[in-house]
Amino acid sequence: xxxxxxxxxxxxxxxxxxxxxxxxxxxxxxxxxxxxxxxxxxxxxxxxxxxxxxxxxxxxxxxxxxxxxxxxxxxxxxxxxxxxxxxxxxxxxxxxxxxxxxxxxxxxxxxxxxxxxxxxxxxxxxxxxxxxxxxxxxxxxxxxxxxxxxxxxxxxxxxxxxxxxxxxxxxxxxxxxxxxxxxxxxxxxxxxxxxxxxxxxxxxxxxxxxxxxxxxxxxxxxxxxxxxxxxxxxxxxxxxxxxxxxxxxxxxxxxxxxxxxxxxxxxxxxxxxxxxxxxxxxxxxxxxxxxxxxxxxxxxxxxxxxxxxxxxxxxxxxxxxxxxxxxxxxxxxxxxxxxxxxxxxxxxxxxxxxxxxxxxxxxxxxxxxxxxxxxxxxxxxxxxxxxxxxxxxxxxxxxxxxxxxxxxxxxxxxxx
Numbered sequence: 001x002x003x004x005x006x007x008x009x010x011x012x013x014x015x016x017x018x019x020x021x022x023x024x025x026x027x028x029x030x031x032x033x034x035x036x037x038x039x040x041x042x043x044x045x046x047x048x049x050x051x052x053x054x055x056x057x058x059x060x061x062x063x064x065x066x067x068x069x070x071x072x073x074x075x076x077x078x079x080x081x082x083x084x085x086x087x088x089x090x091x092x093x094x095x096x097x098x099x100x101x102x103x104x105x106x107x108x109x110x111x112x113x114x115x116x117x118x119x120x121x122x123x124x125x126x127x128x129x130x131x132x133x134x135x136x137x138x139x140x141x142x143x144x145x146x147x148x149x150x151x152x153x154x155x156x157x158x159x160x161x162x163x164x165x166x167x168x169x170x171x172x173x174x175x176x177x178x179x180x181x182x183x184x185x186x187x188x189x190x191x192x193x194x195x196x197x198x199x200x201x202x203x204x205x206x207x208x209x210x211x212x213x214x215x216x217x218x219x220x221x222x223x224x225x226x227x228x229x230x231x232x233x234x235x236x237x238x239x240x241x242x243x244x245x246x247x248x249x250x251x252x253x254x255x256x257x258x259x260x261x262x263x264x265x266x267x268x269x270x271x272x273x274x275x276x277x278x279x280x281x282x283x284x285x286x287x288x289x290x291x292x293x294x295x296x297x298x299x300x301x302x303x304x305x306x307x308x309x310x311x312x313x314x315x316x317x318x319x320x321x322x323x324x325x326x327x328x329x330x331x332x333x334x335x336x337x338x339x340x341x342x343x344x345x346x347x348x349x350x351x352x353x354x355x356x357x358x359x360x361x362x363x364x365x366x367x368x369x370x371x372x373x374x375x376x377x378x379x380x381x382x383x384x385x386x387x388x389x390x391x392x393x394x395x396x397x398x399x400x401x402x403x404x405x406x407x408x409x410x411x412x413x414x415x416x
């Protein structure tokens with residue numbers, strides 16, 4: 001494609017006004033308010049997505065997880081309220097949905113990933129009725145709580161999609177919140193957890209701890225089962241089961257309540273761009289977060305092709321690395337700051353209890369606090385419901401660096 005003269009140009013262009021985009025843009029301008037930073041983001045509202053599980057569990061109001069984008073956009077940034085249709089790295093420009101182009105000296109790519117609801121036959125038509133719910137949509141999370149409250153027994157089915165997807169612990173969190181609610185009401189429940197992976201959690205010691213939680217609630221686990229179809233009126237879900245020899249079969253499951261985690265992927269303008277790897281994610285060095293081919297491009301957050309858990313906790317550690325490396329590069333120096341793969345997942349195991357999972361690349365457990373990480377704690381519930389939302393809205397998105405060191409050296413007995 002021939003280069004066109006950009007409609008506007010900026011020193012630094014950030015694609016995305018989610019957690020990663022706002023954290024990076026705010027941090028850049030907090031360190032140097034003379035920078036010319038533009039943020040491309042079409043949405044009117046910004047959402048605290050980690051709170052949607054708590055909405056579905058009856059703990060948070062949905063409105064507490066939403067704020068106007070205008071009030072969060074960093075002072076001094078140019079807000080381009082439009083969607084991106086293409087990235088042309090050879091021409092150092094981004095194409096907007098209206099056909100205009102935005103030139104850049106440096107590009108930071110963090111539009112997040114999208115839920116592919118249409119990949120599951122019948123799901124879009126079934127959501128929000130007949131007991132079919134999902135915490136992966138702002139407008140659907142309240143219906144999850146409605147379904148849990150209205151449950152009168154029968155099969156309560158919870159699904160986890162193939163990796164990668166946002167917050168791999170989220171499907172279990174709502175499962176345990178529901179199970180705890182049923183127990184408190186004295187209700188018996190046939191609980192089923194269908195997951196596409198062969199393990200309940202990707203970090204082995206936490207997987208063993210979570211198996212015990214699932215046993216406590218009597219959860220039936222169905223590994224390597226991927227949801228492929230939903231018939232809401234008939235209240236039947238169809239799964240594709242993969243046997244050890246790779247053979248695939250279809251399995252039907254009747255449900256009275258069905259909570260769905262949809263498959264997720266990078267946006268089309270990323271997948272179809274020269275920035276993407278074979279899986280469709282932005283191909284960056286996993287330590288520097290700089291693109292492997294285009295040195296003036298960085299990516300972070302869910303869209304980056306880094307082998308870490310896709311959580312807000314990961315963004316909290318990635319954003320300072322991108323900012324420091326980009327500013328060093330702009331001064332003519334080689335980027336030397338490294339992201340170690342940190343991710344955190346506050347695993348809600350009951351209303352009032354959380355197991356705080358923290359780990360880096362290769363599944364190395366790295367607790368922040370000097371406490372046994374495999375224990376469910378009320379103090380971590382407070383962290384999940386009170387401290388983390390405050391840190392998100394008022395610290396991370398405002399461009400402050402949250403320096404909470406995590407430690408590899410702490411040794412605690414791993415669950416048997």
